[in-house]
Amino acid sequence: MKVRILVSFKDSVLDPQGQTVKNALHTMGYAAVKDVRQGKVFELDLEGATKKEAETLVPEIARRVLANPIIEKFDWEILKGRQGSSP
Amino acid sequence: MKVRILVSFKDSVLDPQGQTVKNALHTMGYAAVKDVRQGKVFELDLEGATKKEAETLVPEIARRVLANPIIEKFDWEILKGRQGSSP
Amino acid sequence: MIDKKILDQHSLTEDEYRLIVDLVGKEPNLTELGIFSVMWSEHCGYKSSRVHLKKLPTEGKHVVQGPGENAGILDIGDGQVIVFKIESHNHPSYIEPYQGAATGVGGILRDIFTMGARPIAVLDSLRFGPPDDPKNRSVMEGVVSGIAGYGNSIGVPTVGGEVYFDPCYNLNPLVNVFCLGLADKDKIFYAKAEGAGNKVLYVGAKTGRDGIHGATMASSEFGAETEHKRPNVQVGDPFKEKLLLEACLEVMDRGLIVGIQDMGAAGLTCSTTEMAAKGGMGIVVDLDKVPQREAGMTPYEILLSESQERMLLVATPDNVAAVQEVFAKWDLDAPVIGEVVEGGRARISFKGEVVVDIPVDAVVNLCPAYTRPSVAPAPPPAAPALDSLPLPADCGEVLLKLLASPTIADKEWVFRQYDHMVQVNTVFLPGADAALLRIKGSKKALAVTLDGNSLYTRLDPRTGARIAVAEACRNLACVGARPIGVTNCLNFGNPEKPEVMGQFEQAVTGLAEACRTFGIPVTGGNVSFYNDTEGLSIHPTPVLGIVGILDDIRKAVSPGFKAAGDALVLVGESFEELGGSEYLKVVHGLEAGAPPAIDLEQEKRNQEFLLEAVDAGLVRSAHDLSEGGLAVALAESAFHGARKVGCEVDLDEALRADALLFGESQSRIVVTCRRANVGRLLEMAAARGVPAKAIGLTGGAEIAVRQSGRELLRVPVEKACRIWKDSMPGFFEVRA
Amino acid sequence: MKFGVVQFPGSNCDFDTFHVLRNVMKQDAVMLWHKDHDLKGVDCVVLPGGFSYGDYLRSGAIARFSPLMQEVKAFARGGGRVLGICNGFQILLELGLLPGAMLRNKNLKFLCRHVHIRVENEKTDFTRAAKKGQVLRIPIAHFDGNYYAPAGVLKDIERHRQVVFRYCDAGGTITEEANVNGSLAAIAGIRNREGNVLGLMPHPERASEALLGSEDGRTIFASLILSLEGRKPARRAAVRKKTGHD
Numbered sequence A, B: 001m002k003v004r005i006l007v008s009f010k011d012s013v014l015d016p017q018g019q020t021v022k023n024a025l026h027t028m029g030y031a032a033v034k035d036v037r038q039g040k041v042f043e044l045d046l047e048g049a050t051k052k053e054a055e056t057l058v059p060e061i062a063r064r065v066l067a068n069p070i071i072e073k074f075d076w077e078i079l080k081g082r083q084g085s086s087p
Numbered sequence C: 001m002i003d004k005k006i007l008d009q010h011s012l013t014e015d016e017y018r019l020i021v022d023l024v025g026k027e028p029n030l031t032e033l034g035i036f037s038v039m040w041s042e043h044c045g046y047k048s049s050r051v052h053l054k055k056l057p058t059e060g061k062h063v064v065q066g067p068g069e070n071a072g073i074l075d076i077g078d079g080q081v082i083v084f085k086i087e088s089h090n091h092p093s094y095i096e097p098y099q100g101a102a103t104g105v106g107g108i109l110r111d112i113f114t115m116g117a118r119p120i121a122v123l124d125s126l127r128f129g130p131p132d133d134p135k136n137r138s139v140m141e142g143v144v145s146g147i148a149g150y151g152n153s154i155g156v157p158t159v160g161g162e163v164y165f166d167p168c169y170n171l172n173p174l175v176n177v178f179c180l181g182l183a184d185k186d187k188i189f190y191a192k193a194e195g196a197g198n199k200v201l202y203v204g205a206k207t208g209r210d211g212i213h214g215a216t217m218a219s220s221e222f223g224a225e226t227e228h229k230r231p232n233v234q235v236g237d238p239f240k241e242k243l244l245l246e247a248c249l250e251v252m253d254r255g256l257i258v259g260i261q262d263m264g265a266a267g268l269t270c271s272t273t274e275m276a277a278k279g280g281m282g283i284v285v286d287l288d289k290v291p292q293r294e295a296g297m298t299p300y301e302i303l304l305s306e307s308q309e310r311m312l313l314v315a316t317p318d319n320v321a322a323v324q325e326v327f328a329k330w331d332l333d334a335p336v337i338g339e340v341v342e343g344g345r346a347r348i349s350f351k352g353e354v355v356v357d358i359p360v361d362a363v364v365n366l367c368p369a370y371t372r373p374s375v376a377p378a379p380p381p382a383a384p385a386l387d388s389l390p391l392p393a394d395c396g397e398v399l400l401k402l403l404a405s406p407t408i409a410d411k412e413w414v415f416r417q418y419d420h421m422v423q424v425n426t427v428f429l430p431g432a433d434a435a436l437l438r439i440k441g442s443k444k445a446l447a448v449t450l451d452g453n454s455l456y457t458r459l460d461p462r463t464g465a466r467i468a469v470a471e472a473c474r475n476l477a478c479v480g481a482r483p484i485g486v487t488n489c490l491n492f493g494n495p496e497k498p499e500v501m502g503q504f505e506q507a508v509t510g511l512a513e514a515c516r517t518f519g520i521p522v523t524g525g526n527v528s529f530y531n532d533t534e535g536l537s538i539h540p541t542p543v544l545g546i547v548g549i550l551d552d553i554r555k556a557v558s559p560g561f562k563a564a565g566d567a568l569v570l571v572g573e574s575f576e577e578l579g580g581s582e583y584l585k586v587v588h589g590l591e592a593g594a595p596p597a598i599d600l601e602q603e604k605r606n607q608e609f610l611l612e613a614v615d616a617g618l619v620r621s622a623h624d625l626s627e628g629g630l631a632v633a634l635a636e637s638a639f640h641g642a643r644k645v646g647c648e649v650d651l652d653e654a655l656r657a658d659a660l661l662f663g664e665s666q667s668r669i670v671v672t673c674r675r676a677n678v679g680r681l682l683e684m685a686a687a688r689g690v691p692a693k694a695i696g697l698t699g700g701a702e703i704a705v706r707q708s709g710r711e712l713l714r715v716p717v718e719k720a721c722r723i724w725k726d727s728m729p730g731f732f733e734v735r736a
Numbered sequence D: 001m002k003f004g005v006v007q008f009p010g011s012n013c014d015f016d017t018f019h020v021l022r023n024v025m026k027q028d029a030v031m032l033w034h035k036d037h038d039l040k041g042v043d044c045v046v047l048p049g050g051f052s053y054g055d056y057l058r059s060g061a062i063a064r065f066s067p068l069m070q071e072v073k074a075f076a077r078g079g080g081r082v083l084g085i086c087n088g089f090q091i092l093l094e095l096g097l098l099p100g101a102m103l104r105n106k107n108l109k110f111l112c113r114h115v116h117i118r119v120e121n122e123k124t125d126f127t128r129a130a131k132k133g134q135v136l137r138i139p140i141a142h143f144d145g146n147y148y149a150p151a152g153v154l155k156d157i158e159r160h161r162q163v164v165f166r167y168c169d170a171g172g173t174i175t176e177e178a179n180v181n182g183s184l185a186a187i188a189g190i191r192n193r194e195g196n197v198l199g200l201m202p203h204p205e206r207a208s209e210a211l212l213g214s215e216d217g218r219t220i221f222a223s224l225i226l227s228l229e230g231r232k233p234a235r236r237a238a239v240r241k242k243t244g245h246d
Ligand SMILES: Nc1ncnc2c1ncn2[C@@H]1O[C@H](COP(=O)(O)OP(=O)(O)O)[C@@H](O)[C@H]1O
Pocket: C043, C044, C045, C046, C053, C056, C066, C067, C068, C069, C070, C071, C087, C264, C265, C488, C489, C490, C522, C523, C524, C525, C526, C527
């Protein structure tokens, strides 16, 4: 089973990387972009785990390892069969 | 409108960060984790863009600014109202 | 089955193919052809350059290893040697600046530690298009952070380098990285497979499809699916390389291996055949044992992959377990993939079948060398007669303009991103004429510099190359070090163009002449041809990396003025030479004229004198005159001082003011000494036939220059320094 | 006194720190391997700078799971002195031995340069050889040194005088410009509430020899030695010497 975990800064923490991307986009003329937040994404391949096991395992891994709870929050989902990806 | 863009190395490209995380998880006893790929996620707030406009704008930004198509691929989606996030 | 089309895809000529058939004794299969194609490529085989490189002097009393190994080795006494080399990573750095530059660092580091040396310093020579173009800035930003990302992580300080800007690099930036290592003389290792029955071990990262020689195969052979998976740029993994470095040094230190070779260009192919050829042996390899990152790789792909952070070791069967234990300690696998055998052939099997069976000598040593047609480079565009060139109305403004020009401006924006202090040896941080490293437990120090002015080489390749050597040695002399060895990276256009070949020949001639004069051996280097994009070649750009030694580190001299009231002495003679100068380029928009003349013998005398004066303890600061001439050299000396002391200078040369201030006549150095010592210093110069004269005093808060009493310029040090410092960040911070 | 320098995969200031402890400060020093469970009877554990595990994931995030770190944690809880330099500081934060977290430098670039830091609390085991408000010139070299703590935590840290060093200008004034990486409250180094664990971003081992441009870093090592020896600061400690090179 493939799961995807998104880790990003808590709203209370400034995200200078996102700001920099936003500024760059403005300079390039993409005025419609009002805000950018940048974070990390992890895709885990879990072997032989059931949905239920994943539901305990993934948040545990995210909390213990992937995110630093002082500054970051996380979100996760099980990836359906597709896992599509553009070019 | 909020959109989410995921940028990660193409499958054939080495992902040292993902590999290192995987090894760490194994050492910690999370044997079920067969593979880890790490990437970046960007959440953009687009003001006044229609779905159609987003469909041209977002891939263009992703290709030109957020990803280097030589080694990276990207994937994107429009975020529905929820944008949920754990803890 | 092998036709013209396949040969074209492999960049082999029909003559070369016939030679291969001859040497192998049969028609090669596709995998064997692939092996020849990479090993006989320009990059690995030095086809176009070999005949010319023979002109370079390679012998000297310190030389332990000259060209022909991964890096050169020089004896520095006390049972220690230095190992150093320079490499280019130009094309990958344009395609993917961060990873291209990062893997460039990774590659040169492996060249050094594969010989048993611990890398102790990196220097980088970078050339980009002008930074006012956002595209150039983004390449530069990526390259600099890539070098930082790799070097900082692995813990080797990046202690110096150079950055030049010219439109000829718009589509073809140059990224040359130099590395210096230190080893015990009795712990040097070579890329040799010796002893039949010894085991071949593979260590480091798994092999993936990355970096397979871009031009080698059409997509139809592999299918579109494989094709799009084949990026020519690889992602560096400095963490893995750090583990590899420590594990390799540990097995070498404990004498557990027989030979070792990094897998760089042409990967497994190059390392297996080279090690066997150098040992006069054969080798058998089982590709099924090679750790692979991707499923379904063909023998062709496994052999030609250029995945990073991999090495090949040879060990006696007795030691295999001990070697594997060391690698396991560093979390690395070290599987045995083959064996050294008699017979001089590489026999490689895959799924139980022999897929390659070729003589290693043919692959490694018998690549044909060509004397390509060449024409003498066209004479440079004539500079306008000096009389027709208007004198600047305000020389102070010109100085400020030069200080702000990207090539001359402060490069702190770059080197602040590099960890230049790790390993606690860096005595002179970036910014001095040469980087200076102490050797722990010794009074000695090593000085290193990279140099090359490609505008000069474009205008006159031979003179430009001579100047590059002279200037590098002069930089070393300015810190008090004596040059002991040279490595070089020759960045040129397409060698199949006779003009490019003409430039190459002349540049190599100039290098050879200058190295002979200074008595310094060339111990290795790198040639990067085909730096052409959209039909335009870059300026011929030889980059010299020269290492020097200082016997007593306490005598080292830095460029900054030390205090007010010191005497300023100008060593060397000034001529009315403006050709190829930054002044002409920046102020008049001309890349024209003949570069300044250089008299190598005089240059050598000037440097010998400086070294003698430093040794006698007479010199308080020394800085060489290069781009921007005297005025810029004075300004830089003022900026480098701890207290930013100014100076008052009066010159009596009857030259045009602009030539006097901004001309780039060679062999000159500004020196300061205590006032009481001026007499002794000048006598010492005279005794050696070195022109030198007292030109003023340090002090005040301004840089002021007069010509026979008439004031030419007067600029506040603080203001000038701010302009010099703010220029580079200014290009990058506009976006914030 | 016996110091132990922990070696993680990717540590790169381990030998620098060892060199200074042994050859400059003339102390007994040993290397401690991250996979072991043995602290070899040291009096003080030093977590050196570098890029443990490549700083992949987050700086210091993976190293905290090393076997030896369980012993270090216990050692610290038992009052043993622990000094974390740069990556070592980041590991201590990830481990929870010190409060807060690190963000990327405010200019989003790696920064290697000399900075000035002001001794905010000279009554600690790590600063007792320093004078009140003394300004030290010590290099930094990091990408993630922008200290952050949630408002409540910061208040706590300040109340318990846990801030040991702040970035300042050469004269000792705290300015936005001098706070080169953007740290909250210009924090360059903090200790735990008990006072036996210190983390700082600047590298004192790079400023311990006159030849390398500054000896101010010795103040920190000298303080540690004094406190380990249970002695009062003597006047001999850490003289500030101007060096020959600029
Ligand atoms: N410009 C040069 N000057 C002197 N020696 C050179 C030069 N270019 C290459 N060489 C030497 O030729 C030899 C061939 O190098 P090789 O190992 O095949 O290439 P590389 O490791 O650079 O890919 C090396 O010893 C190298 O130092």
